[in-house]
Amino acid sequence: MTVKDEVLDNHLEHIINFRRRLHKEPELSFKEFQTTNLIENGLEDTNIKFYDLNEKTGLIGVLEKDPSYDYIGMRADMDALPITEMTDLDFKSENEGVMHACGHDIHTSIMYGFAKVINDMHDELKYNIVFIFQPAEEVLGGAKYIKEELKRLEIPVDKMIMFHTWPTLEEGLIGYREEDMMAGSTGFNVKLTAKGGHAAHPDTTADPIYLASNIIQFIQGIASRFNDPATPVVITVGQIDAGEKNNVIPGECHFGGTIRSFSEKSIDMAKDMIEEYTKELTEMSGAGYEIEYSKYCPPVINNQELVEDFINCGDTSVFHELSEPSMGSEDFAFYMQDYVGAAFRIGTKMKDVEESGYSLHSPEVVFSEKSIETAINALVSFATEKKKA
Numbered sequence: 001m002t003v004k005d006e007v008l009d010n011h012l013e014h015i016i017n018f019r020r021r022l023h024k025e026p027e028l029s030f031k032e033f034q035t036t037n038l039i040e041n042g043l044e045d046t047n048i049k050f051y052d053l054n055e056k057t058g059l060i061g062v063l064e065k066d067p068s069y070d071y072i073g074m075r076a077d078m079d080a081l082p083i084t085e086m087t088d089l090d091f092k093s094e095n096e097g098v099m100h101a102c103g104h105d106i107h108t109s110i111m112y113g114f115a116k117v118i119n120d121m122h123d124e125l126k127y128n129i130v131f132i133f134q135p136a137e138e139v140l141g142g143a144k145y146i147k148e149e150l151k152r153l154e155i156p157v158d159k160m161i162m163f164h165t166w167p168t169l170e171e172g173l174i175g176y177r178e179e180d181m182m183a184g185s186t187g188f189n190v191k192l193t194a195k196g197g198h199a200a201h202p203d204t205t206a207d208p209i210y211l212a213s214n215i216i217q218f219i220q221g222i223a224s225r226f227n228d229p230a231t232p233v234v235i236t237v238g239q240i241d242a243g244e245k246n247n248v249i250p251g252e253c254h255f256g257g258t259i260r261s262f263s264e265k266s267i268d269m270a271k272d273m274i275e276e277y278t279k280e281l282t283e284m285s286g287a288g289y290e291i292e293y294s295k296y297c298p299p300v301i302n303n304q305e306l307v308e309d310f311i312n313c314g315d316t317s318v319f320h321e322l323s324e325p326s327m328g329s330e331d332f333a334f335y336m337q338d339y340v341g342a343a344f345r346i347g348t349k350m351k352d353v354e355e356s357g358y359s360l361h362s363p364e365v366v367f368s369e370k371s372i373e374t375a376i377n378a379l380v381s382f383a384t385e386k387k388k389a
Contacts, residue, residue, distance in 0.1 A: 004121065004380050008373065011116045015376075016369055018042060019109035020091040026080030026098045026105070029136035032057045035078050039112055039133055046119040048131060051153050058142070059133040060149060063118065065125040073130040073160035073339065074379065075146075075332065076111035077104045077137035086363040087355065101361050103165030103348060108133060110163055110346070110375040117380055124384040130157055140295045143334040159306055159340045161382075162332050163375050166345035167357050171368035174378055175322045175345030178307045180262050182343065183234070184299035185329040186271070189256035190215070190278065193288040196251035206287035208253035209242050216240075216255065218277050222270050231263035233270055234327050260327045262299045298333040306342040314381025318374060320347075328360075344378075346371045 018038070027035050036057050040050060048061040058078075062071075085092050085099040093099045100106075115131055130150075136142035150157060169175050192212055197205035216237050227233045235257065242253035259270045275291055282289045311319040322345065332343055348367040350356040358365040 004117070004377070004384070007117050007120045008113075008376060008380070011113060012373060015109055015113035015116065015372060018112055019105055019369065019372060022105040022108060023089070023100050024091045024094050026093050026095055026100045027078075028082060028098060029079040029139040029141065030055070030057055032078045032135045035108065036133070036135075039108070042112060043115050046115060047122065048115060048119060051149075051155070053149050054152075055135070055145065057135040058146060058149075059131070060146065060153065060155060061115070061131040062155060063115075063122065063125070063129045063131070065122065065128055067128070069126065069128050070158040071130050071156045072127040072383070073132055073157040073335070074111055074114065075132040075134055075160060075162045075335065076107040077134045077142065078108050079104055079136050079138050079142070081138060081361060083361065083363050087366055089366060099363060101363060101365055102138070103360065103367050104137065106165050106346070106348065106367050106371060107163055109372050110379070113372060113376045114379045117376060118383055121380065121384060126386070127383055129383060130155060137331050140297050140329075140331045143331040147334060147338065157339050159303075160332075160335050161306070161310065161341070161379075162343050163346045164330065164343065165348045165360065165367055165371065167349050167360060167365060167367075169320065169345055169347030170349050170351070171347050171370040172318060172374050173320045173347040174311075174318050174374065175320050175347065176307055176311055177302055177322050177325060178304040179301055180299065180325040181302045182300035182325060182330045182333070183260040183262050183327045184264060184267060184297055184333065185258050185260040186267055186296040187256065187258050187294045188271070188274065189254065189292045189294070190274075191290040192253045192282065194249075194251055194286070197249045199247040199249055202249060205249055206282075206285040207249050208287060209250065211281060211285060211287055212240060212242065212253045212255050214281060215274070215278055219274060222273055226273060227266050227269060231261060231266045232327075233259065233261040233263070233266040235259050235270055260329065262301075262325065264298075297329045297331055298337065300330050300333045300336065300343050302342045303340045306340055310342060310344070310378070310382050313385045314378060318378065346375045
């Protein structure tokens with residue numbers, strides 16, 4: 001057994017118990033107050049220097065070996081989702097309507113465990129480590145906040161790494177890609193207005209429900225007929241709301257969704273086409289419209305050199321090259337606007353547990369705890385070992 005294995009083995013039971021407590025007590029975005037306290041209290045016996053942040057959620061800590069070494073940011077998000085958990089876990093959520101359905105409790109526990117282990121292996125560090133426990137990834141606000149705090153506190157960061165759970169990848173494996181990893185995205189909300197009227201006389205007024213159905217159908221054709229297929233774009237309408245009675249044409253209809261692509265050009269093209277089509281259709285029909293775009297998140301494009309450095313340390317057999325990127329988005333992309341970065345997938349699918357293969361954000365999804373040990377091992381290897389030739 002190596003020194004790394006012995007140190008990790010000494011902490012592993014505590015790390016797993018820590019994870020289960022996080023899962024039982026999930027907190028929503030920018031409300032991760034207890035989670036923040038648990039992390040800070042649990043790491044108070046380490047040599048990590050923690051900084052006072054402007055908000056009461058989130059943590060930044062630094063473990064310095066030599067100021068001449070590179071500073072590597074290790075980021076974990078902490079927030080849960082407004083979902084009612086439907087698993088049979090002994091440690092299922094006790095906060096009604098809130099669940100760690102995206103595995104952020106796993107991410108936080110990986111970083112917490114890594115902090116415990118690497119603190120005991122300080123003499124072997126080849127980097128200075130910046131620990132980032134980030135709030136509010138789900139609302140795409142936490143990374144921007146932490147970036148501002150890093151600058152305000154003048155904490156140096158040269159490179160940054162993150163893990164994210166992946167239910168289609170078996171436990172014990174780490175997924176990687178050298179370039180495109182996750183898509184950029186923006187949200188859109190459309191409001192259509194008319195004077196409304198009686199269902200028996202649709203000719204007397206513009207019908208915003210009819211107009212919405214027409215626009216939504218057009219939207220579905222943007223990807224297949226107007227976008228360059230070499231740079232895929234995915235447009236999904238996720239909500240629609242209008243009317244209260246069957247015999248009344250309502251005065252308003254609201255619908256909204258997301259646009260996702262690895263190309264900002266494709267996203268901008270889709271926005272322009274939605275705007276132009278909606279404008280012309282409503283003008284012809286005598287209706288009004290408003291479109292709002294929100295929460296733009298850039299794509300995650302991994303730095304090839306950093307990926308190669310990471311996967312060539314430690315046990316290289318755990319690394320699995322992913323055949324395709326994800327159209328999901330991740331606010332880690334905001335860090336990558338300023339820092340060299342790489343995102344990795346940590347496999348959480350268990351062979352005999354069907355629910356571990358369910359989609360992220362499912363109320364029934366469960367995650368392998370073996371993934372925590374796998375990820376910590378990889379982080380420690382990267383932080384302490386030389387790249388294999």
